[in-house]
Amino acid sequence: MKTMLSILLMALLSFALCIYLPWWSIAMACYIVSALIRQKRGWAFLSGFVAMFLLWGGMSWWISYKNDHLLAHKISLLILKTDSPIELILLTGCIGAVIGGFAAWSGSFVRPAAK
Amino acid sequence: MRFIYLFITSAITIFLCVTLNTHLILPAPLGKLLSPQEGIWQNAEATDMDYSADLHFNALQGQAEVYFDKRLVPHVFAEKETDAYFIQGYLHARFRLWQMELQTLYAAGRISEWVGDIAVDHDREFRRLGMVYAAEQSLKEMEADPLTKSACDAYTAGVNAYIGTLNQSNLPLEYKLLGVQPEKWNNLKSALFLKYMTFDLCGHDNDFGMTNAMNFFNKKDFDLLFPAVQDSLDPIIPKGTVYATPQVHPHAPAMLDSLYYHFKKDSVTVTEVEKPNPENGSNNWAVAGSKTKSGAPILCNDPHLGLNLPSVWYEMQISTPEHNTYGVSFPGAPGIIIGYNDYCAFGFTNGGRDVRDYYEINFKDPSRDAYWFDSAWVKTERRIEHIKIKDKPEILDTVAYTIFGPVMYDGSFAGKTHMNPGKNYAVKWAGHQNSNEFKLFYLLDRAKNYNDYLEASHYLFSPGQNIVFASKNGDIALRTQGRFPAKWEGQGDFIMPGTDSSYLWQDFIPENETPFQYNPERGFVSSANQRPTDTAYHYYLGREYPMPRGIIINRKLNALQDITVRDMMDLQNNNYNVLAEMSVPIILKNIDPIDLNPTARQYLNELSQWKYTYSANDIRPTIYELTWKALYDTVYQDEYQHAPVNTLQPYTSTLIEALLKDSSYHFVDDITTGEVETLPVMMTKAFKKAVATAEKLKSENKLSWGVYQDAHIDHLLKIPSLSTQHLQVNGGANTPNANTSNHGPSWRMIVHLLSETEAYGIYPGGQNGNPGSRFYDDGIAKWTEGKYYPLWMMRIEQSKDQRVKWKMRFSRS
Numbered sequence: 001m002k003t004m005l006s007i008l009l010m011a012l013l014s015f016a017l018c019i020y021l022p023w024w025s026i027a028m029a030c031y032i033v034s035a036l037i038r039q040k041r042g043w044a045f046l047s048g049f050v051a052m053f054l055l056w057g058g059m060s061w062w063i064s065y066k067n068d069h070l071l072a073h074k075i076s077l078l079i080l081k082t083d084s085p086i087e088l089i090l091l092t093g094c095i096g097a098v099i100g101g102f103a104a105w106s107g108s109f110v111r112p113a114a115k
Numbered sequence: 116m117r118f119i120y121l122f123i124t125s126a127i128t129i130f131l132c133v134t135l136n137t138h139l140i141l142p143a144p145l146g147k148l149l150s151p152q153e154g155i156w157q158n159a160e161a162t163d164m165d166y167s168a169d170l171h172f173n174a175l176q177g178q179a180e181v182y183f184d185k186r187l188v189p190h191v192f193a194e195k196e197t198d199a200y201f202i203q204g205y206l207h208a209r210f211r212l213w214q215m216e217l218q219t220l221y222a223a224g225r226i227s228e229w230v231g232d233i234a235v236d237h238d239r240e241f242r243r244l245g246m247v248y249a250a251e252q253s254l255k256e257m258e259a260d261p262l263t264k265s266a267c268d269a270y271t272a273g274v275n276a277y278i279g280t281l282n283q284s285n286l287p288l289e290y291k292l293l294g295v296q297p298e299k300w301n302n303l304k305s306a307l308f309l310k311y312m313t314f315d316l317c318g319h320d321n322d323f324g325m326t327n328a329m330n331f332f333n334k335k336d337f338d339l340l341f342p343a344v345q346d347s348l349d350p351i352i353p354k355g356t357v358y359a360t361p362q363v364h365p366h367a368p369a370m371l372d373s374l375y376y377h378f379k380k381d382s383v384t385v386t387e388v389e390k391p392n393p394e395n396g397s398n399n400w401a402v403a404g405s406k407t408k409s410g411a412p413i414l415c416n417d418p419h420l421g422l423n424l425p426s427v428w429y430e431m432q433i434s435t436p437e438h439n440t441y442g443v444s445f446p447g448a449p450g451i452i453i454g455y456n457d458y459c460a461f462g463f464t465n466g467g468r469d470v471r472d473y474y475e476i477n478f479k480d481p482s483r484d485a486y487w488f489d490s491a492w493v494k495t496e497r498r499i500e501h502i503k504i505k506d507k508p509e510i511l512d513t514v515a516y517t518i519f520g521p522v523m524y525d526g527s528f529a530g531k532t533h534m535n536p537g538k539n540y541a542v543k544w545a546g547h548q549n550s551n552e553f554k555l556f557y558l559l560d561r562a563k564n565y566n567d568y569l570e571a572s573h574y575l576f577s578p579g580q581n582i583v584f585a586s587k588n589g590d591i592a593l594r595t596q597g598r599f600p601a602k603w604e605g606q607g608d609f610i611m612p613g614t615d616s617s618y619l620w621q622d623f624i625p626e627n628e629t630p631f632q633y634n635p636e637r638g639f640v641s642s643a644n645q646r647p648t649d650t651a652y653h654y655y656l657g658r659e660y661p662m663p664r665g666i667i668i669n670r671k672l673n674a675l676q677d678i679t680v681r682d683m684m685d686l687q688n689n690n691y692n693v694l695a696e697m698s699v700p701i702i703l704k705n706i707d708p709i710d711l712n713p714t715a716r717q718y719l720n721e722l723s724q725w726k727y728t729y730s731a732n733d734i735r736p737t738i739y740e741l742t743w744k745a746l747y748d749t750v751y752q753d754e755y756q757h758a759p760v761n762t763l764q765p766y767t768s769t770l771i772e773a774l775l776k777d778s779s780y781h782f783v784d785d786i787t788t789g790e791v792e793t794l795p796v797m798m799t800k801a802f803k804k805a806v807a808t809a810e811k812l813k814s815e816n817k818l819s820w821g822v823y824q825d826a827h828i829d830h831l832l833k834i835p836s837l838s839t840q841h842l843q844v845n846g847g848a849n850t851p852n853a854n855t856s857n858h859g860p861s862w863r864m865i866v867h868l869l870s871e872t873e874a875y876g877i878y879p880g881g882q883n884g885n886p887g888s889r890f891y892d893d894g895i896a897k898w899t900e901g902k903y904y905p906l907w908m909m910r911i912e913q914s915k916d917q918r919v920k921w922k923m924r925f926s927r928s
Contacts, residue, residue, distance in 0.1 A: 015152070022283070023150035024132040031128070059151035067159035071288075071887035075155055077836035078292075079143070092149040092156070099131050099146065106124030109117050 002039050003047050009033045010051035010100065026052055026096060027103035034107030041108050048104025049097045057093025064089060138294070148291060158288040158887040166921040171928035174201060174272045181206070181923040182914060187882035187890045190432040190909040193925075197269035199435045200449045202925055204273025207429060208300070211446035211884040212277065213287040214425045216297055217831055218447055219304040222311035223247050224502070229295050231505040236531065240388040242500040243514050243523040246314065249546045250306040256551040257306060263553040267302045270449035274300035288886055289832065308447035309553070313546045315420070316578035319391045320469045321659065323384040324763030326609040330380045331758045337378065339773065339782070340765045343658045344650060346772050347697070349666045351581060351595055351642040352630040354649045361653040362625050367603035368617035375611065375618075384610065385530035385540065386761040392421055394858045397464035398664060398687070398851055400641035400672060401585040401593070403634065408677040411869045414585040415683050416453055416462025417860040419853045422828045424838060424892060426880025428862050432909060433560070440560040441908050443862050443878065450556035453864060455874060457908075458563040459586035460866035464642045466579030466597050469657040470545035472606075472620075474519045474613030475538055481526060483515040483539075489616050493518070519543045519613060532760065541613055543620065548598060550576030565590045565633065572596045573626065581642035587868045593640035594631040595647040599624050602655045624654050639672045641665070643851070662768060663693040663849040680873065683865045688901035689851040695727040695739055698771045702742060705778075705798035715806040729850050731821025731843040737812070740823075740847070741805035743767065749797050749804075753786045767849075821845070826856050828879055828895060830886070837886045842899050852901070863903065875903035 013029035021028075030048040039047065064072045064085055072085030080087055133139065135146025148154045166183055177194035179202055184190070189206055193199040207215060220226050224241035226234040257263045278297050290297060329337055368374070397418040404410040420427055428443035433451060442454015453462045479485040485492040495515035503509045515522045519541040529535035551574055558571035568584045572594050575582070579597025584590070600607075600620035611618040630648050632640045645665035646656060671686055703723055708716050718738055725735040747770055755762065773780045778794050785792045812818040821843035830837035844859070846852030853859055859879075867873040879898040883890035897904070907918060914922075 018150070018152040022136075023147055023153050024136055027128050027132055031125075056149075056151055060149070060156050063151060063156045063159050063161075066161040066163075067887060068162050068889070070162075070889060070891075071155065071159040074836040074886055078834060079145075079148075088149075091145075092151065095135060095146050095149055099128065099135070102124060102128040102131060106121060106128050109121035109124060112117065 002037055003043050006033055006037050006039060006044070006047035006104070007051040007054070009037070010048060010104065011055045014052065014055055014100075024099070026055075027099050030100045030103035031107035034104035035110035038111055038113075039108065041105060041113055044108035045101045045105040048107075049101035051104075052096035052100025053093045056096030057089055060089045060092040144294070153283045155288060155291055155887075157284045158291070158885055160883075160885060160888045162889050164888075166923070168923045170923060170925050172201070172276050172925065173928050174269070174276065175925055175927045177927070179925040180914070181925065182909060182919045183921040183923070184907060184918045185920050186430075186893070186904065188430045188432070188907075189923075190434070190907075192434045192911050194436065196435050196437055197265050198925070199433050200266045200269035201273035201276070203431070203433065203444065203449055204270035204300070205277045205925075206273075206431070207444070207446040208274040208277035210882060211425055211429060212274075212297060213289040214831060214884050215274070215300075215304075215308070215447045217289075218311055219307045222250070222307040222314070224500070227502055227504040229293055229505060232507055235502065235504065235510070236388045238502050239500075239512055239528050240523070240530070242502070242512060243521055243528060244314070244318075244542060244544065245514075245521040245547055246307065246310055248498070248521065249313070249544070250303055250310045252547060252549045253306040253309065253551065254303050256549045257553050258302065260551055260554060263551055263557055266449045266557060267305055267553060270305065271300050271302055287884070292832075305448050305553075308445060310546060312445070313578045315391045316395055316465045316580075317468070317470050317545065319393055319395065319467075320471045321763045322469075322471070322473050322607065322610055323387060324761050326384050327759045327762040329609055330377055330382050331762055332378065334376070334378045336754075339780075340769065341658055341763070342769060342772075344646065345662045345768060346776070347666060347693075347768075348646055348649070348662050349669050350645060350649050351593070351647045351665070352632060352652075353635075353637070354651075356630070356648065356651065358630070358648070358652050359628065361628065363601045363622045365601045365603040365606070365621045365655075366617075367606070368615065371605075375605075375609065377609075383536050383759045384538070384761065385524045385534070385536060386532045388531045392858055394848055394853065394855055395420060395465060396467070396644035396661060396664075396853065398641075398643045398668060398853075399462045399464045399581065399583040399593075400639055400668060401583050401591040402672065402675075402678050403591050403638045404589050406638040406676060406678050408679050409867065409869060411587070411867060412585040412589060412591050413678060413680065413683055414455070414460040414462060414583060414591075414866045414868070415687060415864065416464070416583065417687050417863045418453065418463065419859055420861040421858050422861060422879055424828055424830045424880055424886075425884030426861070426878050428878050428880070430876070430878070430882065434909075434911070438561040439908070441874070441906055442864070443876075446884075448556075449553065451560050452556055453862060454560075455866045455868075455872060456560060456562070457872075459568065459584060460868060461559050461562070461568065462583045462864065463580040464583075465644055466581055466595060466647070467644050467660055468579050468597065468599055469607055469659070470577060470579065470597075470599060472543045473523070473540045473610045474517075474543065474618065475610055476517060476522055476525075476541050476613040478515075478525075478539055483513075483522070483525065486515075486517055487614050488518065489614075495522070517541045517613065519619070520547055540610065545577040545579075545598065545600070548576050550574070550598070552576065564588065565592060568592065581647070583640060583642070585866070585868055587870065590634060591640055592631065592633045593642060594629055595642070596629055598626075599654075604655050606655065608658060628654070637673065641668050641672055643668055661766070661849070664851050664853065666693045667691050668851055680865055680867050680875065684875070684901070684903060686851060687860070687863050687865070688845070690729040690846045691851070692727050692729060692736075692847055692849045694768055694771055694849050695725075695736075697775065698743060699723075699725065699727065699739060701771070701774050702798060702802065705795045706802055707795070707799070710799050711803070714810065715803060718806050718809060719802070729820055729845055729847040729852075731824075731845050732819050734809075734818045734820070736820040736847060737818055737823045738805060738809055741808050742802050745801035745804040746770075746798060749785070749801050750780075750782050754782060756787075820847075824854070824856055826854060826859070828892075829857060839892055839895050842895070844899055845901065863898075865903070872908060874906040874908070876906050877903050
């Protein structure tokens with residue numbers, strides 16, 4: 001339950017912060033939520049990871065879907081050297097996830113671990 | 116213990132953020148680039164995106180509406196003239212900002228700021244050509260005229276109004292990819308853009324290549340390789356025209372043969388870094404009502420430029436109480452450049468005259484403080500150029516200015532090869548004149564009749580253009596316009612001595628001696644970059660003009676009667692090569708099929724049945740081009756093998772005309788052998804070589820002309836996935852439909868001046884410069900097929916028309 005709540009709050013706070021702040025404020029969001037909601041360290045990491053994977057992967061998929069993947073075809077060829085919108089979307093999700101995971105993990109050390 | 120973990124995990128998180136936000140470790144800041152809220156995903160426009168908006172700006176004087184049609188072409192209706200230019204600036208920036216900035220940085224020699232030190236040679240050369248100096252001269256004239264000043268000021272304000280709305284999220288894609296930010300627009304940038312076009316259209320002189328050729332060959336050979344006038348020329352102003360007695364008489368300096376014509380002197384010049392594409396050219400013509408089916412004139416224009424994405428053109432309609440004009444504009448400059456209004460239509464082709472000359476300067480010492488001129492040491496002026504470079508410290512480049520112009524090449528900058536021949540060359544360029552070309556477009560957009568067209572033309576100094584005109588009252592006209600130096604015979608073909616005032620440009624050709632045609636008896640006017648006149652014109656015109664397109668266009672226009680728009684579309688898409696018509700018989704005459712194997716005989720047979728048309732699916736254009744290229748190489752390679760790197764080679768048409776005149780043309784002989792080779796021997800050799808190449812291409816499925824030519828329209832950064840590649844286009848360099856691999860008709864326009872104008876146009880690109888938009892390249896497929904869009908001159912009462920898809924409202928805040 002706490003994990004679900006963490007994921008939801010991390011995603012919401014990340015989205016909100018990024019309206020005003022640079023993209024890396026997702027790390028701040030995951031850190032803060034993780035420091036506020038006590039979980040086992042591993043679960044904290046997982047919350048940040050999943051939250052950011054869903055947020056970044058989901059948003060990029062939705063934008064790309066509305067765009068008929070026009071740009072994703074072009075950028076995947078440029079960055080990944082392969083014509084694959086879905087791989088670009090997964091890469092986006094993974095980058096968010098790794099940052100989110102580590103940020104949430106470090107946030108969990110602000111307070112003693114949950115038993 | 117917990118705090119150690121806190122510290123370590125926080126450090127990892129920060130490290131990840133920094134890594135993904137910079138290119139310190141990764142080649143690109145992937146986190147920043149792929150962030151859905153600020154990275155490239157924000158540039159992926161929804162395919163059903165709504166472009167409508169209600170916009171408020173302080174700078175506006177009144178109310179304005181912009182209606183977008185289904186191709187995203189804006190139809191601007193403004194109550195005030197200046198508001199129309201504000202909105203044009205806003206729209207250019209909204210859809211083309213990155214391109215506008217790239218082009219002006221390129222023009223200003225500042226491209227290193229974006230791409231790093233690979234562009235330093237370009238930047239130095241453009242600074243040393245005086246591009247910024249030239250733009251500053253233009254800016255002074257433009258700001259001295261209240262009409263052009265207010266138009267440019269409003270345009271600049273419009274661009275900056277859009278830039279003011281930008282943040283990291285809605286920044287154009289390429290800014291994100293390059294990691295740069297837009298800077299504020301100003302009038303100088305618009306002037307720089309026009310100077311870039313001036314460079315592109317009249318910077319193609321070959322003074323260095325010609326000088327090297329002169330130094331290498333003797334006079335007789337030189338004249339054979341570079342004849343002043345082509346035998347088959349059909350000039351823009353027909354042969355037999357009588358020209359008035361000239362008012363200006365340029366005097367050739369004394370002792371030219373020893374001081375200027377250095378045949379066989381074995382000295383070498385520098386090599387330029389940037390050379391405009393030699394294919395930059397165009398077709399335009401207008402047919403009078405006497406030759407059309409409807410009885411109304413038809414005007415056509417297709418400027419041939421480098422084809423890129425985003426396109427150099429942005430299509431739009433501008434309507435105010437004073438004028439109503441439709442056509443294409445340059446993102447970066449106010450006004451419509453090629454188009455039509457309610458009274459007339461206008462278009463351009465390049466004049467191609469040599470208006471850039473070089474002078475060899477003798478400096479007193481390496482400080483470049485003084486130079487020898489008219490028997491005295493004269494002080495130079497200095498301009499210090501600050502060249503900023505991405506990720507590197509800036510460099511300073513001191514340029515000496517002489518009475519001729521800036522010293523472009525000297526001890527510190529020796530051009531492309533960095534091979535310093537120990538010489539200094541100052542450049543004299545028509546682009547440095549104070550001129551206000553904005554006024555040309557300002558007035559043309561508002562022209563109502565022939566006199567207005569004359570008045571507008573007066574403002575074109577450079578680049579010299581053939582301006583075509585047709586109006587609803589039945590007038591057609593063409594002027595070979597520009598402010599051209601009156602040169603003595605041969606002046607500026609080669610590098611001139613910079614020690615003597617008698618080599619300066621002495622005067623300009625008076626404007627009233629501009630060759631022109633107004634309602635000629637033949638019922639049409641036309642130009643295709645050929646020499647403007649025959650030798651009856653009293654002024655020296657230089658030696659480098661392509662002639663084949665002009666011949667076929669004039670032949671067709673002479674023959675056509677009851678002309679329709681369909682005929683004009685066919686002529687713009689005509690793929691007939693006059694040079695092939697002239698040279699294929701030479702090939703056939705000089706090859707005996709007995710000397711060929713069955714495969715080669717088959718190819719020869721194919722060639723003999725060809726009608727000289729460059730269709731993408733035909734293999735014969737490829738066979739012809741391979742053969743003639745092989746012949747050209749075997750004819751000239753031996754003579755050129757010891758020539759300096761930058762030595763001009765003759766036009767293909769020169770070889771053809773030479774062989775038509777004289778089959779024992781002495782260049783045919785291979786001077787590296789003891790025997791004397793004849794034309795049949797060399798032709799057979801060339802054909803066999805071509806067949807070998809053709810067989811190889813055939814096995815790779817690359818023999819058909821379209822595949823062989825492999826046309827592509829590249830993104831300005833040459834990123835393949837943002838470009839359109841492997842297009843199957845008809846036409847070749849010398850056909851009216853002048854396509855080469857990355858160059859061709861950048862805007863095809865046909866205007867039928869009926870009481871209700873009927874117009875068609877297309878360009879290979881799309882209205883939106885964003886690669887994430889469906890309007891990025893939506894015109895290319897239709898352009899490739901040679902088809903057109905009908906152009907809609909919208910009237911304000913049609914605002915409810917179903918062709919209107921989106922609406923932007925502009926009002927005062």
